[in-house]
Amino acid sequence: xxxxxxxxxxxxxxxxxxxxxxxxxxxxxxxxxxxxxxxxxxxxxxxxxxxxxxxxxxxxxxxxxxxxxxxxxxxxxxxxxxxxxxxxxxxxxxxxxxxxxxxxxxxxxxxxxxxxxxxxxxxxxxxxxxxxxxxxxxxxxxxxxxxxxxxxxxxxxxxxxxxxxxxxxxx
Numbered sequence: 001x002x003x004x005x006x007x008x009x010x011x012x013x014x015x016x017x018x019x020x021x022x023x024x025x026x027x028x029x030x031x032x033x034x035x036x037x038x039x040x041x042x043x044x045x046x047x048x049x050x051x052x053x054x055x056x057x058x059x060x061x062x063x064x065x066x067x068x069x070x071x072x073x074x075x076x077x078x079x080x081x082x083x084x085x086x087x088x089x090x091x092x093x094x095x096x097x098x099x100x101x102x103x104x105x106x107x108x109x110x111x112x113x114x115x116x117x118x119x120x121x122x123x124x125x126x127x128x129x130x131x132x133x134x135x136x137x138x139x140x141x142x143x144x145x146x147x148x149x150x151x152x153x154x155x156x157x158x159x160x161x162x163x164x165x166x167x168x169x170x171x
Contacts, residue, residue: 002094002095002171003073003094004072005096005164006075006091006098007019007076007077008100008141009099009102010102010107010131010138011079011119012107012110013100013101013107014153015076015100016032016034018157019032019076020074021153021157022161025157028074029072029073031068031074031075033064033065033076033077034076034078037060040064045078057080058080061078062081062086062087063087064087065084065087065091070094073095075095078120079119080120080134082137096144097142097143098142099138099142099145100156102149106149107131108127108128143167144163146159146160146163
């Protein structure tokens, strides 16, 4: 049985917010990989992207996620983690991958300034482009998909717990 729960999904779906509450309810630690990256790099995500470029940031993110060793934790990843093959292979080994899914319309309403959030956008790419590029990758790596449509944070957390318990009974 995998001890960690790894949350993946677009920026704005509530990975960090739900993750903190999920960790408290389950008596686990909470790890926000975006904060781990900032701590290890000594720079904000947006600064890393500005200084290293998109690919440079993705390389840093991949390396840090692939080297993450925690137990009994809820891990909130950055939205671009799914571009890192080594990271996703490692995270799949150490945890159950839970994709928090929302519609493009819901995400665009939630996200105001995506550049300041450190969202990885290639030159000329829109949030819509990013959403439709990433959605199939999230689904590819997910052990569990939670469609958050119409759910509040508490409902999302309860649904994650329910699905993780079902998953653990199957494996």
